[in-house]
Amino acid sequence: MIERVIENWLINSTEKVYQVPYCQVLGIKGFSVLQLSSHGISEHGKDIIARDDRGTPCAFQLKTGSINTETWRAIYGEITELIEIPIDYPAIEEQAHRAILVTNGAISADVRTKITALNRGNRKRHLPELEVITGKELLADFIRAQGSFLPEEPQEIRNFLRFYLSEGNENADCENMAIFLEDLLLSNEIQNPNQLRRLICSSLLLVSYAIFPFTKRLNFVATINYLVVLGSYIMALAEKNQLKENFWGPSFQLVEHWIREQLEELKAEVLRKKNFLEGELLGDGGLIYTSRTTIILGWLASYELMMLFANKEYKPDKKILELIRNNFPDREFLWGESATPYFAMQAILSLHSKDKKLGISIIKYLIEIISERNNIRNDNNIGLPDPYYSSDQTLASMFGTTEKLDFNAFIGLSYTIKPLIDLLVIQNERVNLAKLWKLISLLQYGEFYPDVLWKNLIWKSTEGNQIEKAFDSPQSWKHLYTEASEKPKKIPSRLAQKKPFLPLFLLTFPHRFRSDFVKILWA
Amino acid sequence: MLPDFPEIKRKLKLDFNKALSNKVELDPLLSNIRKSKKHEGQSLTTKTFDGHFDKTSYKKIGSEFKIKIDDIIENGYNAYETHINEIADDIKKQESGIIYAKLNEVTSKAGNVVASNKPLSPEIIFQALKKMAIDFNDDGTPRNLTFVMHPDQWGKIKDLIPTWERDPEYNRQYNEILEIKRKEWDDRESNRKLVD
Numbered sequence: 076m077i078e079r080v081i082e083n084w085l086i087n088s089t090e091k092v093y094q095v096p097y098c099q100v101l102g103i104k105g106f107s108v109l110q111l112s113s114h115g116i117s118e119h120g121k122d123i124i125a126r127d128d129r130g131t132p133c134a135f136q137l138k139t140g141s142i143n144t145e146t147w148r149a150i151y152g153e154i155t156e157l158i159e160i161p162i163d164y165p166a167i168e169e170q171a172h173r174a175i176l177v178t179n180g181a182i183s184a185d186v187r188t189k190i191t192a193l194n195r196g197n198r199k200r201h202l203p204e205l206e207v208i209t210g211k212e213l214l215a216d217f218i219r220a221q222g223s224f225l226p227e228e229p230q231e232i233r234n235f236l237r238f239y240l241s242e243g244n245e246n247a248d249c250e251n252m253a254i255f256l257e258d259l260l261l262s263n264e265i266q267n268p269n270q271l272r273r274l275i276c277s278s279l280l281l282v283s284y285a286i287f288p289f290t291k292r293l294n295f296v297a298t299i300n301y302l303v304v305l306g307s308y309i310m311a312l313a314e315k316n317q318l319k320e321n322f323w324g325p326s327f328q329l330v331e332h333w334i335r336e337q338l339e340e341l342k343a344e345v346l347r348k349k350n351f352l353e354g355e356l357l358g359d360g361g362l363i364y365t366s367r368t369t370i371i372l373g374w375l376a377s378y379e380l381m382m383l384f385a386n387k388e389y390k391p392d393k394k395i396l397e398l399i400r401n402n403f404p405d406r407e408f409l410w411g412e413s414a415t416p417y418f419a420m421q422a423i424l425s426l427h428s429k430d431k432k433l434g435i436s437i438i439k440y441l442i443e444i445i446s447e448r449n450n451i452r453n454d455n456n457i458g459l460p461d462p463y464y465s466s467d468q469t470l471a472s473m474f475g476t477t478e479k480l481d482f483n484a485f486i487g488l489s490y491t492i493k494p495l496i497d498l499l500v501i502q503n504e505r506v507n508l509a510k511l512w513k514l515i516s517l518l519q520y521g522e523f524y525p526d527v528l529w530k531n532l533i534w535k536s537t538e539g540n541q542i543e544k545a546f547d548s549p550q551s552w553k554h555l556y557t558e559a560s561e562k563p564k565k566i567p568s569r570l571a572q573k574k575p576f577l578p579l580f581l582l583t584f585p586h587r588f589r590s591d592f593v594k595i596l597w598a
Numbered sequence: 599m600l601p602d603f604p605e606i607k608r609k610l611k612l613d614f615n616k617a618l619s620n621k622v623e624l625d626p627l628l629s630n631i632r633k634s635k636k637h638e639g640q641s642l643t644t645k646t647f648d649g650h651f652d653k654t655s656y657k658k659i660g661s662e663f664k665i666k667i668d669d670i671i672e673n674g675y676n677a678y679e680t681h682i683n684e685i686a687d688d689i690k691k692q693e694s695g696i697i698y699a700k701l702n703e704v705t706s707k708a709g710n711v712v713a714s715n716k717p718l719s720p721e722i723i724f725q726a727l728k729k730m731a732i733d734f735n736d737d738g739t740p741r742n743l744t745f746v747m748h749p750d751q752w753g754k755i756k757d758l759i760p761t762w763e764r765d766p767e768y769n770r771q772y773n774e775i776l777e778i779k780r781k782e783w784d785d786r787e788s789n790r791k792l793v794d
Binding site: 538 | 632633634635644645646786791
């Protein structure tokens with residue numbers, strides 16, 4: 076079955092879609108991938124720069140579909156650049172390189188003749204010969220790369236097909252992706268680092284196939300969500316087995332690259348649009364529209380933060396801050412505590428961008444709503460759902476399209492208020508916090524700590540302790556300040572080291588929006 | 599396999615669970631206690647509003663019941679429905695048992711137990727009130743002040759209550775206690791603030 080899936084996926088993919096999975100295949104074949112082009116825009120005809128298993132520098136150009144004489148003429152300039160212009164990459168000093176043209180289609184006999192002639196000439200000119208990998212060889216490579224790590228149990232296969240056969244326009248079902256990856260990555264007894272590395276590579280490939288309906292429809296947010304779940308599970312496996320970076324890092328970097336590309340495409344789409352309506356107009360607007368706006372702005376703010384954390388010189392895009400200013404708060408919606416991270420990222424980006432007024436007003440807004448809705452004296456019995464309930468689940472309940480959530484059950488507790496308080500405290504906003512304190516003091520804050528650190532990276536842990544605390548009465552500001560300034564302790568070390576990934580992780584795993592995680596965004 | 603009707607049965611199972619949960623909710627004690635779902639872990643640590651710390655493990659609650667195959671064949675879903683009260687009673691009993699055990703543990707630790715071999719009287723109720731933290735509504739009336747007692751106990755005192763309520767001395771003592779409790783409440787409320 077999996078071979079048919081891979082074949083179908085490969086035939087229907089564009090080079091942009093199969094680029095990252097192909098890098099993973101190269102990794103399995105012994106290549107070290109050094110650089111990937113962004114958005115399919117190759118640099119001097121080179122989409123991927125790598126070293127092969129003998130250390131020879133290689134440049135790959137990826138194409139979609141069959142190449143006939145007409146296509147060959149169209150791409151000839153890029154092919155010449157691929158061959159003739161040396162690789163420009165800091166770690167590569169050699170002038171000579173392998174030049175490889177990859178396509179998921181076939182190459183016509185005419186073009187093969189032309190390539191033979193080209194290579195004959197290149198040999199005389201001491202230039203690299205053009206190597207060609209076509210659809211059939213590519214498919215064989217992908218199938219071989221998958222190895223024996225395949226969904227086997229009926230539930231795993233069903234879960235895989237659930238994604239693969241979906242329409243692709245839905246929001247991500249992160250919980251089921253987590254279950255799929257838990258079965259695949261964490262339920263076996265493998266301890267050998269090399270085997271674990273292969274397992275990680277195979278999981279990246281499987282997820283690429285599974286989420287194809289979403290990548291094909293350019294459903295960026297869902298694709299990003301799924302990739303973040305994949306990244307988290309790769310990290311969980313590495314933490315659990317104390318793997319060294321070289322066993323899991325290359326795959327993780329590919330996931331990060333893919334996420335960054337998707338975020339950049341999302342940003343381009345958002346900046347192109349005059350409004351954020353999507354799909355069928357009947358049913359859109361209102362709470363659907365404001366929820367979508369919140370999600371989009373949360374992801375765009377996270378992208379800016381990711382870039383900033385990766386490069387201190389990065390200047391956050393003023394257009395994104397402008398979008399936040401134009402939409403907050405009237406065109407956004409806090410449907411539940413799973414929305415808190417989306418707002419919080421907008422606030423943190425504002426603070427990092429020196430717009431303290433906007434940042435503080437977003438945090439205050441969140442604290443106000445959470446404490447008004449969830450305080451123990453709220454007699455209207457409509458609490459704000461905890462962060463384990465997604466926007467889909469909450470809105471479906473509000474619109475009556477599924478069984479109604481018991482909104483009364485959420486009163487008395489907040490999972491996300493403590494990190495928000497920490498943010499106000501660390502900004503020295505004592506006066507603002509004091510004004511809100513009476514309502515805040517009427518709820519408990521909740522935090523979940525798994526029994527072992529790596530389980531913070533999985534969707535749900537059956538082992539661990541839930542902590543629910545009321546604030547002191549009266550509450551010492553100094554004590555709050557000390558708590559907010561303390562170094563975070565209970566976080567997986569690999570996640571702490573991958574700070575650019577953290578904002579993305581918190582949006583996808585909103586129930587992990589805990590003080591110690593949020594602090595890293597300030598550390 | 600023989601033809602099954604899984605979707606219909608799934609819906610009926612949901613209906614059954616919903617009906618069961620509604621029956622459990624009819625219990626006067628349980629209906630007054632807010633329930634919240636814990637999604638992860640196997641234990642819960644709490645620090646309450648009065649600063650009390652507690653750690654507890656989650657306990658499994660369930661009920662077993664027997665239905666004859668012939669009954670299912672004859673009556674279908676209704677065969678289960680006839681057992682719903684029996685199951686609800688069993689679950690209520692288990693839930694209340696856990697709650698009372700926890701209340702006993704917490705009140706004993708805090709020294710808030712009023713034990714007496716005598717019949718329930720205003721004096722005993724006043725002793726209990728004195729040990730309680732009482733919240734008040736904006737209009738000055740006590741908030742959610744609830745006494746839970748065994749039905750037999752209630753049978754013994756329900757006719758006496760109107761007499762107690764008319765007694766000026768009991769009224770004076772009751773108002774005096776409420777006044778103290780109101781001051782304590784005001785103190786607690788004034789402590790809901792940030793200090794240095």
